[in-house]
Amino acid sequence: MTIQNPKPKIEATIAILGAGAWGTALANLAAANGHQVGLWSRESSESLADVIAGADIILSAVSMKGVRPVVELIKPLALSSDTIIVTATKGLDPSTTCTPAQIWQAAFPSHPVVVLAGPNLSKEIEQGLPAATVVASTDAEAAKVVQARLNSTRFRVYTNSDPLGVELGGTLKNVIAISAGTCDGLQLGTNAKAALVTRGLAEIIRIGTHWGAKTDTFYGLSGLGDLLATCNSPLSRNYQVGYQLAQGKQLPEVLAALQGTAEGVNTTQVLIQLANQQGISVPISYQVYRLLQGEVTPQAAVDALMLRDVKPEIGSWRY
Ligand SMILES: NC(=O)c1ccc[n+]([C@@H]2O[C@H](COP(=O)([O-])OP(=O)(O)OC[C@H]3O[C@@H](n4cnc5c(N)ncnc54)[C@H](O)[C@@H]3O)[C@@H](O)[C@H]2O)c1
Numbered sequence: 328m329t330i331q332n333p334k335p336k337i338e339a340t341i342a343i344l345g346a347g348a349w350g351t352a353l354a355n356l357a358a359a360n361g362h363q364v365g366l367w368s369r370e371s372s373e374s375l376a377d378v379i380a381g382a383d384i385i386l387s388a389v390s391m392k393g394v395r396p397v398v399e400l401i402k403p404l405a406l407s408s409d410t411i412i413v414t415a416t417k418g419l420d421p422s423t424t425c426t427p428a429q430i431w432q433a434a435f436p437s438h439p440v441v442v443l444a445g446p447n448l449s450k451e452i453e454q455g456l457p458a459a460t461v462v463a464s465t466d467a468e469a470a471k472v473v474q475a476r477l478n479s480t481r482f483r484v485y486t487n488s489d490p491l492g493v494e495l496g497g498t499l500k501n502v503i504a505i506s507a508g509t510c511d512g513l514q515l516g517t518n519a520k521a522a523l524v525t526r527g528l529a530e531i532i533r534i535g536t537h538w539g540a541k542t543d544t545f546y547g548l549s550g551l552g553d554l555l556a557t558c559n560s561p562l563s564r565n566y567q568v569g570y571q572l573a574q575g576k577q578l579p580e581v582l583a584a585l586q587g588t589a590e591g592v593n594t595t596q597v598l599i600q601l602a603n604q605q606g607i608s609v610p611i612s613y614q615v616y617r618l619l620q621g622e623v624t625p626q627a628a629v630d631a632l633m634l635r636d637v638k639p640e641i642g643s644w645r646y
């Protein structure tokens with residue numbers, strides 16, 4: 328499928344992999360900026376080789392479970408040496424615990440890899456509503472190129488030099504969004520939600536900095552920004568999972584009826600595995616894990632959080 332805008336602003340060829348909700352929204356944003364856009368999915372009639380041939384940018388918006396299969400499909404294909412790889416997936420690989428950017432970088436070590444994440448509910452973006460995002464890379468020039476290609480009057484793009492922090496902000500907030508949906512589903516009120524989101528951010532910072540990301544990054548669009556969007560919108564699939572569990576539905580039933588992917592379900596499993604191995608305290612994520620496992624009811628998860636030992640707040644994201 329080729330999407331072209333009749334009045335090009337900046338000429339580039341962008342191959343987008345994954346034609347789900349996010350890949351399609353990004354393809355439309357890129358096309359509206361005048362780029363030649365190829366959109367590929369595993370259901371496409373066009374070959375992957377044809378879609379990525381000559382691409383200046385390859386942008387992957389497949390869900391986490393598709394990252395490794397797609398990387399393996401691209402490896403034997405010829406990429407131009409200066410092709411920039413952009414990853415917009417928010418998840419962790421269950422078999423290796425790697426982030427999507429780490430998988431892409433290991434497979435294509437000589438190519439710049441850029442992470443794209445922010446408060447970007449695709450349905451709002453498809454409606455033409457204004458939004459902002461972050462493109463982050465250790466290759467500052469590559470991040471600037473992606474910024475220039477995607478920035479527009481309705482999609483404001485910031486650069487950032489902490490790709491791990493940007494990627495983890497977008498990934499870990501999905502776990503907290505499940506808890507926020509549960510909180511709303513139980514009608515626990517605004518105070519409870521504010522406490523949950525604030526302590527959720529402390530938990531994200533504790534994990535993210537332990538893994539090497541910068542604290543400041545989590546206060547930006549890809550951290551706090553995405554956390555606010557996802558914890559407060561019924562458009563979020565992760566929020567919907569928590570909300571519907573709080574209404575008494577079972578997880579398989581919720582996931583079967585969900586449109587698209589709720590990455591937080593798998594992310595929670597990987598996060599708890601790592602947090603247990605590394606001795607990181609993640610009380611909210613742990614209750615989300617128990618809820619998803621069917622080990623605890625939504626109300627019992629709330630009770631477990633409220634019954635924890637009291638502690639000082641200042642600096643408490645460190646322990
Ligand atoms: N939808 C949003 O609002 C949004 C916004 C920002 C980021 N994201 C992230 O983008 C990613 C995709 O989200 P989405 O909403 O587009 O999901 P989706 O379920 O709508 O689409 C997922 C895409 O991944 C592809 N895919 C899955 N497994 C694959 C495999 N084994 N091989 C090849 N392709 C495979 C599917 O065919 C589909 O094209 C997720 O990580 C999500 O967290 C989504």
Ligand SMILES: O=P(O)(O)OC[C@H](O)CO
Binds near residue numbers: 501504557564589
């Ligand atoms: O629908 P969700 O929960 O995957 O959220 C979509 C995006 O991550 C919001 O930025």
